[in-house]
Amino acid sequence: MTAQPAAWRSADPSIVSLPTLPPAGLELGTARRHAEAIHALLPQTQCTRCGFQGCRPYAEAIAAGEAEINRCPPGGLDTLVRLAALTGRPVQPLDPACGSEGPELVAHIDEERCIGCARCLPPCPVDAIVGTQRRMHTVLVELCTGCELCIAPCPVDCITLLPRSEAKPTAAAPSPAENLRRYDAHLVRRGHREQARLLRLAERKARADGRMPLPDLRGDAP
Numbered sequence: 001m002t003a004q005p006a007a008w009r010s011a012d013p014s015i016v017s018l019p020t021l022p023p024a025g026l027e028l029g030t031a032r033r034h035a036e037a038i039h040a041l042l043p044q045t046q047c048t049r050c051g052f053q054g055c056r057p058y059a060e061a062i063a064a065g066e067a068e069i070n071r072c073p074p075g076g077l078d079t080l081v082r083l084a085a086l087t088g089r090p091v092q093p094l095d096p097a098c099g100s101e102g103p104e105l106v107a108h109i110d111e112e113r114c115i116g117c118a119r120c121l122p123p124c125p126v127d128a129i130v131g132t133q134r135r136m137h138t139v140l141v142e143l144c145t146g147c148e149l150c151i152a153p154c155p156v157d158c159i160t161l162l163p164r165s166e167a168k169p170t171a172a173a174p175s176p177a178e179n180l181r182r183y184d185a186h187l188v189r190r191g192h193r194e195q196a197r198l199l200r201l202a203e204r205k206a207r208a209d210g211r212m213p214l215p216d217l218r219g220d221a222p
């Protein structure tokens with residue numbers, strides 16, 4: 001019988017709301033359950049500050065023993081303590097290489113300077129920016145997680161971060177469950193867009209190769 005590694009015994013029995021972990025083993029199903037339990041504790045901003053491409057890859061790396069539990073600044077000490085309780089690993093300071101815990105921030109677009117290039121739209125994991133090509137864009141503060149992913153792509157540096165309390169004091173921060181639901185919807189939309197793009201490419205290539213006739217538009221003439 002495989003012994004249960006100490007890392008999977010709760011270090012703090014007072015934290016009773018954490019999921020009960022199944023006996024640890026090396027099989028894939030168990031690793032997935034561990035990753036799910038860890039994933040459920042993460043804030044779901046998908047900010048990548050942990051060094052992974054989102055909360056789920058980070059959870060999987062912790063479950064696999066490939067990452068420390070102190071790499072999530074948005075979750076801060078609260079999440080760190082919960083992860084320590086879940087995994088039995090010691091609480092340790094946040095890794096400064098990932099950033100530091102701070103006040104809740106939200107993105108703000110200087111609409112005077114925005115050129116409407118729309119480059120900030122695709123990177124937003126929760127689709128919190130609205131606007132179209134050549135029109136100024138704006139941030140829906142209620143949805144914004146402050147992940148910062150929209151800032152680097154902006155060619156005119158007109159996106160800054162403000163404390164949530166300053167931007168819109170009445171807007172509460174979205175919950176991790178809401179963030180995850182919007183991120184999943186974002187991924188579905190992104191998948192549809194990519195499929196449509198590949199289809200257009202395939203059609204164009206088929207026309208260029210003469211494998212698809214050009215559409216006869218004569219009947220459409222007014």
Ligand code: SF4
Nearest residue numbers: 047048050054055072
């Ligand atoms: S919220 Fe935490 S776990 Fe999720 S991507 Fe950001 S740093 Fe990583």
Ligand code: SF4
Nearest residue numbers: 124144145147148150
């Ligand atoms: S608007 Fe910017 S900071 Fe806010 S969630 Fe979207 S990408 Fe992140």
Ligand code: SF4
Nearest residue numbers: 114115117118120154
């Ligand atoms: S990337 Fe910057 S300039 Fe372009 S639409 Fe977004 S905020 Fe406006």
